[in-house]
Amino acid sequence: xxVQIRIERVGKTYFGAKGDxxxxxxxxxxxxxxxxxxxxxxxxxxxxxxxxxxxxxxxxTSGRVxxxxxxxxxxxxxxxxxxxxxxxxxxxxxxxIAENVAFGLKRLRRPAADxxxxxxxxxxxxxxxxxAERRPTQLSGGQxxxxxxxxxxxxxxDVILLDEPLSALDLKLRQAMRFELKRxxxxxxxxFIFVTHDQDEALSMxxxxxxxxxxxxxxxxxxxxxxxxxxxxxxxxFIGDANLLKGEVIGVDAAGQARCRINxxxxxxxxxxDALVVGQEALVSARPEQIRLLAPSDEGAAGEVRNVAFxxxxxxxxxxVGEGVIRVQTSGETLRELGLAPGSAVRFxxxxxxxxxxxxx
Amino acid sequence: xxxxxxxxxxxxxxAPVWLLIGGLLLAPLLLxxxxxxxxxxxxxxxxxxxxGAAFVSLLYNVDFDGTASVEWSYVQIFLTSAALxxxxxxxxxxxxxxxxxxxxxxxxxxxxxxxxxxxIPFWTDLLVRIYAWMIILGNDGLIASxxxxxxxxxxxxxxxxxxxxxxxxxxxxxxxxMILPLCSSLEKLDGRLIEAAADLYASRWSRMKDVxxxxxxxxxxxxxxxxxxxxxxxxxxxxIIGGGKTLLFGNLVALQFGSAHNWPFGAAIAxxxxxxxxCAGTLPxxxxxxxxxxx
Ligand SMILES: Nc1ncnc2c1ncn2[C@@H]1O[C@H](COP(=O)(O)OP(=O)(O)OP(=O)(O)O)[C@@H](O)[C@H]1O
Ligand SMILES: [Mg+2]
Numbered sequence: 001x002x003v004q005i006r007i008e009r010v011g012k013t014y015f016g017a018k019g020d021x022x023x024x025x026x027x028x029x030x031x032x033x034x035x036x037x038x039x040x041x042x043x044x045x046x047x048x049x050x051x052x053x054x055x056x057x058x059x060x061t062s063g064r065v066x067x068x069x070x071x072x073x074x075x076x077x078x079x080x081x082x083x084x085x086x087x088x089x090x091x092x093x094x095x096x097i098a099e100n101v102a103f104g105l106k107r108l109r110r111p112a113a114d115x116x117x118x119x120x121x122x123x124x125x126x127x128x129x130x131x132a133e134r135r136p137t138q139l140s141g142g143q144x145x146x147x148x149x150x151x152x153x154x155x156x157x158d159v160i161l162l163d164e165p166l167s168a169l170d171l172k173l174r175q176a177m178r179f180e181l182k183r184x185x186x187x188x189x190x191x192f193i194f195v196t197h198d199q200d201e202a203l204s205m206x207x208x209x210x211x212x213x214x215x216x217x218x219x220x221x222x223x224x225x226x227x228x229x230x231x232x233x234x235x236x237x238f239i240g241d242a243n244l245l246k247g248e249v250i251g252v253d254a255a256g257q258a259r260c261r262i263n264x265x266x267x268x269x270x271x272x273x274d275a276l277v278v279g280q281e282a283l284v285s286a287r288p289e290q291i292r293l294l295a296p297s298d299e300g301a302a303g304e305v306r307n308v309a310f311x312x313x314x315x316x317x318x319x320x321v322g323e324g325v326i327r328v329q330t331s332g333e334t335l336r337e338l339g340l341a342p343g344s345a346v347r348f349x350x351x352x353x354x355x356x357x358x359x360x361x
Numbered sequence: 362x363x364x365x366x367x368x369x370x371x372x373x374x375x376a377p378v379w380l381l382i383g384g385l386l387l388a389p390l391l392l393x394x395x396x397x398x399x400x401x402x403x404x405x406x407x408x409x410x411x412x413g414a415a416f417v418s419l420l421y422n423v424d425f426d427g428t429a430s431v432e433w434s435y436v437q438i439f440l441t442s443a444a445l446x447x448x449x450x451x452x453x454x455x456x457x458x459x460x461x462x463x464x465x466x467x468x469x470x471x472x473x474x475x476x477x478x479x480x481i482p483f484w485t486d487l488l489v490r491i492y493a494w495m496i497i498l499g500n501d502g503l504i505a506s507x508x509x510x511x512x513x514x515x516x517x518x519x520x521x522x523x524x525x526x527x528x529x530x531x532x533x534x535x536x537x538x539m540i541l542p543l544c545s546s547l548e549k550l551d552g553r554l555i556e557a558a559a560d561l562y563a564s565r566w567s568r569m570k571d572v573x574x575x576x577x578x579x580x581x582x583x584x585x586x587x588x589x590x591x592x593x594x595x596x597x598x599x600x601i602i603g604g605g606k607t608l609l610f611g612n613l614v615a616l617q618f619g620s621a622h623n624w625p626f627g628a629a630i631a632x633x634x635x636x637x638x639x640c641a642g643t644l645p646x647x648x649x650x651x652x653x654x655x656x
Contacts, residue, residue, distance in 0.1 A: 057556055077559040090557040094575045103571075104561035155562065 005031040010063035023049040025215040040202040041212035047195045083152035085162040091136035098132040104155035122150040159191045236285035245284045266301035268350045272357035288329035290354035300347035397628035415629035442610035446593035449531040453539040461543035522604030530598040539584040546580020
């Protein structure tokens with residue numbers, strides 16, 4: 001794999017009459033050719049800003065963007081081989097679907113025969129051939145989405161940028177489109193840079209994810225990395241809604257393993273990257289689905305059920321433990337076996353190495 | 362039963378509107394049409410006998426012995442009027458579009474201030490505005506004295522009392538009527554569509570031609586109609602800064618109802634012009650309908 005897009009210390013400050021706003025501090029990222037790369041972060045973290053800088057709609061206040069080693073910072077959007085799938089699709093309302101898809105090809109002055117065949121090919125790829133002569137307003141959201149994709153793919157750009165393309169669709173369609181997008185990316189081999197604030201979307205589709213917050217990259221890695229080895233407190237909480245437990249390191253077992261005491265009854269064996277010393281404070285992250293609930297008679301730490309939320313395939317149980325609250329995700333079976341209801345006593349265990357010590361305050 | 366009642370109510374409810382349209386718009390119009398088909402009274406006014414003579418005299422000169430020869434002067438006046446109004450419309454569009462585009466891209470608060478500024482000339486009377494141009498353009502007007510003060514007096518060409526002056530005056534008068542509908546149309550234009558076009562390799566010109574103009578076509582059509590129609594009938598501007606030397610359709614009508622005392626002829630000219638403008642006016646409507654299916 002080779003680096004295709006290099007984002008070098010890109011910063012963006014919006015200067016305004018009511019004060020300046022720093023949207024990006026100094027973001028550095030490499031995106032590889034043919035990769036499905038996701039920018040994941042909460043609302044307002046600067047995802048759209050970064051994407052608009054890549055597309056050329058916005059100029060960075062500092063830093064630069066290289067595509068295949070060439071600095072494109074000064075190029076206008078029409079001179080970049082990068083196409084965007086806009087959040088609300090931005091299809092041209094005065095053109096048919098086929099004309100929309102052909103737009104980029106025509107502006108590149110491709111021969112008419114090529115334009116026609118490529119347009120047909122793209123419409124087939126997104127299964128929109130039957131509706132080629134319709135106008136965008138005569139399509140459903142999902143169909144418009146496909147057209148926007150076909151339009152962006154048609155000129156064979158080096159990179160496609162997608163700004164929350166699924167956010168306007170309903171849940172079912174959103175899930176179907178995840179596979180569809182992934183299929184299109186695999187089939188075309190084009191680099192996708194995908195923006196979302198939905199962690200499930202990011203985890204299920206991406207080759208790599210950059211978690212963005214407060215204008216900085218918090219962590220860069222594969223979905224597996226980010227899920228199981230969150231680099232800091234923010235990532236741990238943003239991805240999978242982990243429980244963060246404050247404790248004290250009471251033993252360092254082996255490289256990358258430490259024993260932490262959370263309270264008198266609760267001692268967990270957690271993995272970590274940094275060197276730790278006995279006696280230091282640590283923040284342990286444990287995901288709700290990794291914690292096991294046990295009967296009050298079993299071995300484990302004690303807690304009291306505060307709340308049970310039914311979520312269809314599983315339930316989320318809130319336990320009061322000491323002063324804090326721990327969330328546990330559990331199956332309906334366990335719930336019934338233990339007869340859990342608000343107020344009932346329960347014990348729980350965090351299996352060895354299911355927890356992780358996260359760097360952070 | 363109840364639907365018939367609802368219909369009655371609807372008709373009755375709109376009665377004031379119908380009265381207004383009928384009384385204030387239709388009745389005078391019908392009167393003009395009626396007068397066009399009468400004969401000129403011996404001492405001015407009209408002689409209420411049906412006659413098509415007024416229309417005939419638009420195209421033919423009938424001698425006392427009854428032989429008719431084709432009369433081109435009125436056709437020419439129509440053409441001059443249409444050409445001047447057309448040129449005014451074109452200039453207003455060329456000047457007004459960039460201005461409207463600029464205004465529409467401003468933040469909303471500044472936008473309304475700018476729109477107000479565009480409309481400021483309408484706060485004063487048309488006559489005052491036109492006389493102001495005479496002061497600017499005249500032989501010892503602002504331009505002339507400024508140029509001669511700079512020692513460049515030889516550069517000055519007096520355009521007052523020429524068709525150029527009429528064009529200038531009408532462009533100035535009707536420019537706001539072009540800018541305002543363009544603004545409201547451009548305002549509604551989604552900026553993301555322009556970005557999408559740029560993203561898909563459209564040059565500045567292509568973005569204008571392929572996206573902005575087609576999507577603001579209704580505003581362009583409205584602006585052109587709002588400028589062309591009053592411009593083609595304008596008789597104040599040609600009379601004052603044109604010095605009455607260029608006879609236009611508006612002057613011709615005014616003349617017939619005034620000193621010429623030929624009301625049927627004046628009415629006939631007005632009716633013909635109305636029909637011509639009506640035909641021209643349906644064109645943008647057709648365009649709009651075609652685009653309307655899209656939006
Ligand atoms: N044109 C602008 N002028 C001033 N501030 C802006 C502008 N555009 C964005 N911002 C600010 O910059 C920050 C980042 O905005 P951005 O749109 O990149 O966020 P985002 O991560 O895409 O959020 P979301 O998920 O809600 O779309 C926000 O706090 C926003 O208020
Ligand atoms: Mg955004």
